[in-house]
Amino acid sequence: MADRVLDRVRQPLALADAWMNRLYGWRYNPLYHTGVVAAALLAAVMVTGVYLLFFYRIGSPYDSVARITNTIWLGPWTRSFHRYASDAALVATLIHLVRMWLQRRTWGSRALAWYSGLVLLFLILVCGWTGYVMVWDVQAEVLAREGARWMDALPLFSEPIERAFDGERELPAAFFFLNLFAHVALPVGLGVVFWIHVARVARPVLVPPKPLLWGMLGLLGIASFLLPITMGPAAHAFRLPGTAPYDVFYSFFLPLTRPAAPWLVWAGLLGLTGILVLVPTLLRPPLARRPAASVVDERSCTGCEQCWLDCPYEAIDMVERTDDRPYLVARVDPGLCTSCGICAGSCAPMGVGPPGRTGKAQLDAIARFCTTHLAQPGEIVIVACGRGSGGISASLDFEDAPVFPVQCAGNLHTSTVEYLVRSGAGGVLIVTCPPRDCWNREGPLWLEQRLYHQREAELKARVDQRRVRLISAGEREQAVVHDALAEFRAEVRALGSAEREESPAIDLECDVPEPEAAEAHQ
Amino acid sequence: MSRTRLAGGWVLGALATLALVGLSQVRYTAAVGPDGELRLAWRYRSETVEQCRRLTDDELAALPQHMRRDEICERRLQPWRLEVTLDGTSVADDTVRAKGAREDRPLYVFRQLPLPPGTHALRAVFTPIGESGRAPLELDASVTIETREVVLVTYDPDLDRLVLKRGP
Numbered sequence: 001m002a003d004r005v006l007d008r009v010r011q012p013l014a015l016a017d018a019w020m021n022r023l024y025g026w027r028y029n030p031l032y033h034t035g036v037v038a039a040a041l042l043a044a045v046m047v048t049g050v051y052l053l054f055f056y057r058i059g060s061p062y063d064s065v066a067r068i069t070n071t072i073w074l075g076p077w078t079r080s081f082h083r084y085a086s087d088a089a090l091v092a093t094l095i096h097l098v099r100m101w102l103q104r105r106t107w108g109s110r111a112l113a114w115y116s117g118l119v120l121l122f123l124i125l126v127c128g129w130t131g132y133v134m135v136w137d138v139q140a141e142v143l144a145r146e147g148a149r150w151m152d153a154l155p156l157f158s159e160p161i162e163r164a165f166d167g168e169r170e171l172p173a174a175f176f177f178l179n180l181f182a183h184v185a186l187p188v189g190l191g192v193v194f195w196i197h198v199a200r201v202a203r204p205v206l207v208p209p210k211p212l213l214w215g216m217l218g219l220l221g222i223a224s225f226l227l228p229i230t231m232g233p234a235a236h237a238f239r240l241p242g243t244a245p246y247d248v249f250y251s252f253f254l255p256l257t258r259p260a261a262p263w264l265v266w267a268g269l270l271g272l273t274g275i276l277v278l279v280p281t282l283l284r285p286p287l288a289r290r291p292a293a294s295v296v297d298e299r300s301c302t303g304c305e306q307c308w309l310d311c312p313y314e315a316i317d318m319v320e321r322t323d324d325r326p327y328l329v330a331r332v333d334p335g336l337c338t339s340c341g342i343c344a345g346s347c348a349p350m351g352v353g354p355p356g357r358t359g360k361a362q363l364d365a366i367a368r369f370c371t372t373h374l375a376q377p378g379e380i381v382i383v384a385c386g387r388g389s390g391g392i393s394a395s396l397d398f399e400d401a402p403v404f405p406v407q408c409a410g411n412l413h414t415s416t417v418e419y420l421v422r423s424g425a426g427g428v429l430i431v432t433c434p435p436r437d438c439w440n441r442e443g444p445l446w447l448e449q450r451l452y453h454q455r456e457a458e459l460k461a462r463v464d465q466r467r468v469r470l471i472s473a474g475e476r477e478q479a480v481v482h483d484a485l486a487e488f489r490a491e492v493r494a495l496g497s498a499e500r501e502e503s504p505a506i507d508l509e510c511d512v513p514e515p516e517a518a519e520a521h522q
Numbered sequence: 523m524s525r526t527r528l529a530g531g532w533v534l535g536a537l538a539t540l541a542l543v544g545l546s547q548v549r550y551t552a553a554v555g556p557d558g559e560l561r562l563a564w565r566y567r568s569e570t571v572e573q574c575r576r577l578t579d580d581e582l583a584a585l586p587q588h589m590r591r592d593e594i595c596e597r598r599l600q601p602w603r604l605e606v607t608l609d610g611t612s613v614a615d616d617t618v619r620a621k622g623a624r625e626d627r628p629l630y631v632f633r634q635l636p637l638p639p640g641t642h643a644l645r646a647v648f649t650p651i652g653e654s655g656r657a658p659l660e661l662d663a664s665v666t667i668e669t670r671e672v673v674l675v676t677y678d679p680d681l682d683r684l685v686l687k688r689g690p
Binding site: 022023024028083084087088091138142155158159160162163166167168215216219220222223227229230236237238239240241242243244245246247248249251254255258 | 527530531532534535536539540542543545546547548549550551552553557558559561563564565621622623627628630632670671672673674676687688689690
């Protein structure tokens, strides 16, 4: 039930992905890069912040910011860029959060990234609020008073914080010093939490593709030049805040919370936080349906380390063997394994993978598939990733081409492709999700290298590569599959009929003899 | 990538940036209407009230030897009552208790009362609840308030009385 609801909610996102892919292509689709876009923008915010810091005075906050805005060289541009980049970073972070939630990439070993992501979001918001308070204009005053009102509802302070703003006495410089300290110190904490955020992924991508990065920064730079931010009226303890410019991204809650009692605000905040914290638990499938972690068949493991290299979550270690073979053996940490199955595609001797999805299990499945689906030699078979692929993976066929579904294209063992071609398939069209949107991070990337670039567990040279085509398509990009299939069909037709073998035997070239058998052989 | 798509990409990027810039500076009125505000805010340290009683034999027996004292005393600051009338109408009548779990921190008064622009008769009385050696604090004043202006009623410890305070 929850899965169906989530799938429904995900459809607008999938549609937006498809539109963005049409404009930017999957490589530069900003929706696929929200995490790194947020990180890059925050880096830009820090750089501009350092420049602004030189001119900020805690003794005269409003006047010093007005000076930056009006007279300092590059001041208005830097301040505007600082603001717009902060806003864009928050937007990117929120889209990233929603994306991970809708794609259910929150539970198991990914929970650490989810929780640290929530902390990052909180730190970004607090950093933004302290930044606005630094200006000490009307928006700053309203934000500060609202925050004080919330805090005063807690039985923590003997004297209400709001007292600082009631006009009895001048606001002390210590307040602005503490605020500035928090604004400068929080980004350091942000860096630490960001490190934790990516700690469990191998080869984390930290920078967006250059065209996207420079395009984004360029647009923000131009906007900062053409539409610089202005100063709101100064805060005034003896004047009620009138109309002033507010930043919706960081002050969106004011119209909701200001009329509400503080306990109601706290109840709402706690409720929202509780839901976000519970997301990994709520989205985790029940034990019976939970995908099992990969297992290693130690008899088959040759210690080649490829699964260890390919694992996107660093869930595999190479350890000493307990038998007398002179090489290491792979060991999966079930606590870190997300059951992505990428190791199954990386293991030439088919000795590792989640139960039921190892290379050997795939070969069994494809043999059954060929018996039932490959009635006519020369047919094109579509191997479809379960996440993207224009949503065709759940279908038995697409435009008369039988569909063989795989949970992730990165699972696909190249021997399966070989089996299909040698069984007489005219061609194998492999449809992955867009590589930057792989729910398992690196599935299409490794598959492409195994098919065309001799990465370990490579497609054997005896397979006619003209009969194998790899494309990517998002969940709502069926037209892409349609076009690719039509084009591939025409090309395959030109190749003539395919040779067909009955039950082709796949060489398990790395199959390691049992020690006893090896000794007997000697 | 075709030129049309590239141009479309830039246009969409520019529109998104414009939306971002627009939403970054949305005009919002935090306090709607012409009303001003009468703000009552002060910190006041009232007298310490001590209540002592003798422990019963049973209570003493229940305590460890080294903690037995014949008499125990609890100290707290005396609560005061705040009454405010504006133009003859009562707008506040509250008991102000000292802060802290043991009520040993100062009393803190903070009330924000909306007030239409114009001249108003204000009477604020802050009186101790129970016996006290201190006299009540009283303020009778005619307050003229302008649109969106805040007038503060606060306690001046040097003068030991409530005073009106306006902004510069």
